[in-house]
Amino acid sequence: MEKPNAPATERNRDAIHEVIAELCSDDQNEFQLFEIGSGTGQHAAYITPQIENLTWHVSDLEPNHEGIKAWTDDIDKVLGPYSFKVGEHNELPVKNVDFVFSANILHIMHWKLAQQMFKVLSQSLESGSLVLFYGPFNYRGEYTSKGNERLDQWLKERFKDGKSTIRDFEEVNLNMSKLGFILQEDREMPANNRMLIFHKL
Numbered sequence: 229m230e231k232p233n234a235p236a237t238e239r240n241r242d243a244i245h246e247v248i249a250e251l252c253s254d255d256q257n258e259f260q261l262f263e264i265g266s267g268t269g270q271h272a273a274y275i276t277p278q279i280e281n282l283t284w285h286v287s288d289l290e291p292n293h294e295g296i297k298a299w300t301d302d303i304d305k306v307l308g309p310y311s312f313k314v315g316e317h318n319e320l321p322v323k324n325v326d327f328v329f330s331a332n333i334l335h336i337m338h339w340k341l342a343q344q345m346f347k348v349l350s351q352s353l354e355s356g357s358l359v360l361f362y363g364p365f366n367y368r369g370e371y372t373s374k375g376n377e378r379l380d381q382w383l384k385e386r387f388k389d390g391k392s393t394i395r396d397f398e399e400v401n402l403n404m405s406k407l408g409f410i411l412q413e414d415r416e417m418p419a420n421n422r423m424l425i426f427h428k429l
């Protein structure tokens with residue numbers, strides 16, 4: 229199969245690599261990362277070969293698996309793709325993961341599904357695990373840039389059922405904290421995106 233291309237991954241992959249490499253900086257340890265909504269698998273394909281002590285488990289809905297395989301099949305430490313659909317699966321298919329990473333998913337899925345995902349994470353992860361959400365967020369109900377405002381308008385036009393919209397950082401933080409996570413870091417990323425890093429208590 230020809231490799232599908234998500235051009236945004238080429239713009240944000242170095243910044244995402246930097247965060248994940250920092251989290252794996254203890255080279256005496258092996259780290260397991262589970263990704264929700266891997267899309268094309270390009271983040272895994274770019275980042276995993278650069279971090280020796282990292283294994284990356286990719287997942288998405290089945291129609292995306294062929295594309296993910298085209299990017300990752302020949303990379304030893306990328307495992308999967310697993311079928312993992314929030315709303316259908318109530319636990320992560322991989323146990324004892326150190327990190328769950330998900331990029332550009334919270335503004336796509338229905339808020340009820342996002343809350344369901346938080347619950348699955350809370351039930352599946354051990355104390356000390358980290359959850360990393362990459363993407364655009366609003367703060368106190370305000371866009372952080374004109375670009376994010378345009379993206380939100382596009383989401384509302386494209387998905388007229390109203391399920392897709394940029395989420396409020398405060399809502400995500402509140403829901404995660406009710407489920408036993410504390411915000412470890414809210415890092416600025418390129419193009420008005422953020423990396424929210426939550427720590428499971």
Ligand SMILES: C[S@@+](CC[C@H](N)C(=O)[O-])C[C@H]1O[C@@H](n2cnc3c(N)ncnc32)[C@H](O)[C@@H]1O
Pocket residue numbers: 234237264265266267268288289292312313314315330331332333336337341
């Ligand atoms: C905007 S894409 C982001 C893909 C990739 N993470 C990236 O940043 O390029 C959103 C992804 O979420 C996946 N997705 C949508 N609904 C989902 C659900 N209920 N459970 C798991 N994944 C879902 C889609 O199939 C899609 O691959």
